[in-house]
Amino acid sequence: xxxxxxxxxxxxxxxxxxxxxxxxxxxxxxxxxxxxxxxxxxxxxxxxxxxxxxxxxxxxxxxxxxxxxxxxxxxxxxxxxxxxxxxxxxxxxxxxxxxxxxxxxxxxxxxxxxxxxxxxxxxxxxxxxxxxxxxxxxxxxxxxxxxxxxxxxxxxxxxxxxxxxxxxxxxxxxxxxxxxxxxxxxxxxxxxxxxxxxxxxxxxxxxxxxxxxxxxxxxxxxxxxxxxxxxxxxxxxxxxxxxxxxxxxxxxxxxxxxxxxxxxxxxxxxxxxxxxxxxxxxxxxxxxxxxxxxxxxxxxxxxxxxxxxxxxxxxxxxxxxxxxxxxxxxxxxxxxxxxxxxxxxxxxxxxxxxxxxxxxxxxxxxxxxxxxxxxxxxxxxxxxxxxxxxxxxxxxxxxxxxxxxxxxxxxxxxxxxxxxxxxxxxxxxxxxxxxxxxxxxxxxxxxxxxxxxxxxxxxxxxxxxxxxxxxxxxxxxxxxxxxxxxxxxxxxxxxxxxxxxxxxxxxxxxxxxxxxxxxxxxxxxxxxxxxxxxxxxxxxxxxxxxxxxxxx
Numbered sequence: 001x002x003x004x005x006x007x008x009x010x011x012x013x014x015x016x017x018x019x020x021x022x023x024x025x026x027x028x029x030x031x032x033x034x035x036x037x038x039x040x041x042x043x044x045x046x047x048x049x050x051x052x053x054x055x056x057x058x059x060x061x062x063x064x065x066x067x068x069x070x071x072x073x074x075x076x077x078x079x080x081x082x083x084x085x086x087x088x089x090x091x092x093x094x095x096x097x098x099x100x101x102x103x104x105x106x107x108x109x110x111x112x113x114x115x116x117x118x119x120x121x122x123x124x125x126x127x128x129x130x131x132x133x134x135x136x137x138x139x140x141x142x143x144x145x146x147x148x149x150x151x152x153x154x155x156x157x158x159x160x161x162x163x164x165x166x167x168x169x170x171x172x173x174x175x176x177x178x179x180x181x182x183x184x185x186x187x188x189x190x191x192x193x194x195x196x197x198x199x200x201x202x203x204x205x206x207x208x209x210x211x212x213x214x215x216x217x218x219x220x221x222x223x224x225x226x227x228x229x230x231x232x233x234x235x236x237x238x239x240x241x242x243x244x245x246x247x248x249x250x251x252x253x254x255x256x257x258x259x260x261x262x263x264x265x266x267x268x269x270x271x272x273x274x275x276x277x278x279x280x281x282x283x284x285x286x287x288x289x290x291x292x293x294x295x296x297x298x299x300x301x302x303x304x305x306x307x308x309x310x311x312x313x314x315x316x317x318x319x320x321x322x323x324x325x326x327x328x329x330x331x332x333x334x335x336x337x338x339x340x341x342x343x344x345x346x347x348x349x350x351x352x353x354x355x356x357x358x359x360x361x362x363x364x365x366x367x368x369x370x371x372x373x374x375x376x377x378x379x380x381x382x383x384x385x386x387x388x389x390x391x392x393x394x395x396x397x398x399x400x401x402x403x404x405x406x407x408x409x410x411x412x413x414x415x416x417x418x419x420x421x422x423x424x425x426x427x428x429x430x431x432x433x434x435x436x437x438x439x440x441x442x443x444x445x446x447x448x449x450x451x452x453x454x455x456x457x458x459x460x461x462x463x464x465x466x467x468x469x470x471x472x473x474x475x476x477x478x479x480x481x482x483x484x485x486x487x488x489x490x491x492x493x494x495x496x497x498x499x500x501x502x503x504x505x506x507x508x509x510x511x512x513x514x515x516x517x518x519x520x521x522x523x524x525x526x527x528x529x530x531x532x533x534x535x536x537x538x539x540x541x542x543x544x545x546x547x548x549x550x551x552x
Contacts, residue, residue: 011120012104018392019103019127022399023096023136030088030408033283033429035139037061038077039091045077046086054078058237067245067346069234072184073143091139098145099136103127105149106359109156110366113203113323118370121388122362128395129358130402131278134351137406143186144355150182151192151356158196162204166213176222183230188356190230191333193223198329202314203322246344248457249287252487262293264340267349268303274354275331275361281402282419283412285349287454289423323367331360409433417446424454428463435467443467458484462493469494474501492521499533512537 031040039045042061054075059068084090107123135141154175161171182189250260267290314328338353372384405415413430420426431446447464465480481498495518502511515533
């Protein structure tokens, strides 16, 4: 057996081992954070019967907003729940397998445009990237892992096929199939057509006029049709909305589009650091830890320079180093849907959403190291190798250390307020966990800290009001709910608590009025309770209540 015969399998095995080392310590963890809502408390993924209905359901349960559309991931959750009887270790085992699969998919994709050493560098750095821990250590991160696998495989197939000319029907069908699977795993897969276009612009050197090729025109048309059909399904499922509810910073502060973009320019240096050298990680990025812009300011210039610099470098390196150019295009295009630049998202920054964009970063790194090994002097190659080994060692160590944060909710939220003590959501989320553990004094302290840091999140105020209602603090409950309804008059949340607290304070006329008003907003199952509240108020006030028309 020659050296070349065993080097290929050895490189693949080493990438798999690195990905395994960076993720395997999560095997004994519990359901944490979003896992508890999307999986543990979601009965839709607890039985095989009716699993096909998941293709007509939202990702998040309706009572929690009904955001997203990821039926393939939901089906996979169902299979894991049934296979393990709801045991968390089964889900984390699948996460680990998918993390290894994603690293190998990156290596296979990179090998289509880089020499073996460059492809290995790209995949190895991807396997140990600490920013990936939120996707590998949190069960709901399976959507990110599946999308990355589907997109990398599809791009790899496309790159290899285009070496010999236009796509063959079987190859086109495989890419389209992976595109559909990716879209059904997470919405971010919709960037695949753009990535294929970027490949044509940078690394593919076929001079065949594709516009005149019937098969390629049909392939492009099918990509458009699949994208449009997916967007139409999501739009119908969400009642005319294609995205998630915007983050409270975008939603409740009357932030203009210009202010939102300016805010992201303030955040862009932090995002760049997370992608290139993630020394500090966090499970949340919210105000005031994340500054909000109010118009244009000189502090936004670094973010502007980063964005423009990436675009200009992609253009400049198109001829000199096509793989570097392609990597920069990949990073930019994959980040756009989660950047808040095109439309407001449900987060300002989320580490899990950087999983797919980071493929572009490691492609650039692989191309640079490959060029050093190809043209550099021996000393330069030694330096490049030593730097790579140091980065891989630090990456594995940081990933292992970060995995422990996702052990369970108590650990996660305790660490969260240490990581970002100036984030209002960190304190609010920790308060929820403390309240569930009946540590009410500590929970109230965290609630007050959260309200002081950012008193504009209506959902948070209503949630805190619900906690005050449970312990009978009606004056505080009413104050928070009244403020919330001024901002969002049609909110259905907290209506019965408000009616009940008004009655508790013997404000019977107000209780009756609010109960009647609430009937227009709450679901049908909540109307009966409100009717009883009206009857009770009428009995105290000496009035009568009729179902068909109300006596004021």
